[in-house]
Amino acid sequence: MKFRPYDQAQTKFVNLDYRKILGEDSDAVMINDIIEAMDISSIESRYGEVGNLAYDPKEMMKILVYGYYKGYFGGRPLHRNYHEDLGLRYLSNDDFPDFRTINVFRVKFKDEIADAFAKVVMLCRELGMIGFKNLSIDGQKLKANANVFQNKNLKSIRKEKEKIEKLLKKLLNNEIEFKSEEDEKKKKKKLQRRKNRLEHATQLLMDAGAENDDKLRYNLTDPEAKIMQDKRGVKNPDYNAQNAVDDKFQVLTGVNVIDTQSDSGQLFPMKEESEKNAGSPHEHTLADCGYPDKIMFTQMEEDPTTEYYVPDKTMHSSRDDKYNKWNFKYNEEQDVYFCPQGTKLIFVRTSKDKDGFRYRQYQAEDCGNCPVSDKCRRKSKNKNKKIVNRTISVYPQDGAVARMREKLDSKDGKKIYQVRMSTVEPLHGDMQKNRGFIQFVMRGLEKVNIEYNLLGIAHNIRKIILHRADALKKLLGTAQFTA
Template structure:
């Protein structure tokens, strides 16, 4: 009896396999295909002309991109190669073979429409009962831009670079003229008019530098490769050209809003991300959870006016919570002075009053802030004055909107607040972890904020489609 099954490399089939046989039942590619088939792609289709050669249907291109981003294959070349070697991609491409330029051009030319596709996928998740709309968590993470830090310069740096490039062009032209004279003497009237290849490269570089200089703002810097990318500090302290990616995630870990900004600070992104989430869901959100990066008076006021229940600590919340009032150095910290709203005064740790003293407008920072000043009236004879202040009397500065922060801290310190805030790490952090660590999406392929925004939406579409696939019943169990 033979040890092995026979080799069948020359096996012929009576009938060729159908596309349906390319992937097994319950495969992710089937879910992607089924959802895209039901999508409204009229906005994309309307951009095509009836003139010229027939092109690939937009639904085929979307299927390839969505599936590729869902499994970590996003390069146009890799997707094109997979259409020839991977049965799942063959199934989605319907045995067509778009080349990498076609795939890349489609992704680049339809960035706005990809955002609409993201909204449609969110609605599918909602219709399947995967989204609990009441609560959303918001978070941000930095993803590296497709740009080198060395190509980010200010005006002075670009002028010096331009001078070097122009000197090199002058040198190449001078050498070319010298060569022409020598060839004229040797060849007479024969042709020899081809420009040196290095000259064309240097001239293209010169134009790119000039374009970057035109995009410079006064006192700013710009990257010649991706002019929209900004220097941002990432989690491990590395500073490099990047984009700030924002997610709003509903309970159930479904991404309901995805935005990209060139601002490194998260606090200014809460309102637009929340509004986009409600727009995508076509419903109002009741509760918003976010980390201390979003803690600001502006955000607290915005959420209060919108009637949202929020759980967002300020930047000093953890430090204040852990501070021990028993230690002499911390005993006289502002957080240990109790404010009495009815009497509009502070009580110090020694039981003395600090009544209202005056109003002022602080011009520190980028935005003027209205503040209230409270000043002690019994400090001169206090034996603890040197531990409390170096001035004649202790003063407390209170922001005009301080009550919003105090109410937020009180809410977070309640048992119910602690329980709700714990949801954040189990809701919004897993999507970023999956995208960055499981799929390796730590750097964008595309450049400029509009295209980067579309690529981030593709990442999130792929993530949500995978969530849909995992929520669907296995074949034969429905």
């Protein structure tokens, strides 16, 4: 005999111990033990005594977290992989819920899932994984579960509605033949549903003033998703997922998904979210120039809990532009500015910009014979228009902006700000490239936030397994663990 016996038809009578087969260091066992130690009584208390016996909420949580950990984002993919994934068999104890049961649980316990994210952040803290030195805040655009071609303006929605109404009329007059009555009913129902959706969209667009604005659009697949432009310039119906990340092990200390392209206004809420989840503020808070508006620079200076490192929008471009207002010299005694050509700019008026911020305007005394006038002054479209001397707008907050620039340009400031790049960019890459989360599965702002919380839990657990597996086992063995 040359080979070992190999008969696949031979059945076996075995005692299955999935935990033993998987091993104590396996992802499924670690996830199991973390959720097992977690207090989820708030979920348990929402189940009543009557009706069919429900799946244990701990089992449901374990399955969902494991799904987002492995890349099975939702009930159907989890169900598809159940038979072949030993981890899922262990976590479900071979009593796997229906895909609808999983999806309903995910939506029903959205607050508890957000709470579980905060508990895992606290667990990371207990394991010494949060350094509280540098907190980086950044957003990533993630595709919504929405068809880009379903993004329509009022005109095209009305056109489609007319087409559907004509079809419905034909159906009523029996002008279209169907194979069966069942088919006819189905078609009618489908058209009516689409018509209702179009009517709803028409109303919303009209309320938003779409009669006078052709650019206003509504996505018929996910109305809450917005057309956003990613880093490569590609436009899609997206959501903007905000992250607060600690730099020690890239633990996520705060997440929130918003439906606006701009990150503006998210700096303080994200910093506070991180503080709430992790229990303490960070020494430094870093964000890119998309976050602050003018007033925030003063607020950042007044916040005693952290030191901010956040550039303004023109910090980098104004460095190379000699004629940018930031390169004009101020004389405090005379309250005048001097341009690079030595021309004096004197105070002319105070005014308000489109965002309501007050500013002081200074104007050059005479730019008529300036040899660099083309580089400095904005070109007028009207060639016959009289030359207007250069003006600059000076905001009360400019002092705080200048101090921030100085801080970021210092040796220490540069070193600290560089941390931002190496903290948040790998996180985005890991989520999208390695874990395959390039698109939300659910629709609507509230639901995509549930998904992102689950993704955040999975991300942080991965970090625990990578860096603190032994410490976790020790902690889970002690009575003090309170996650």
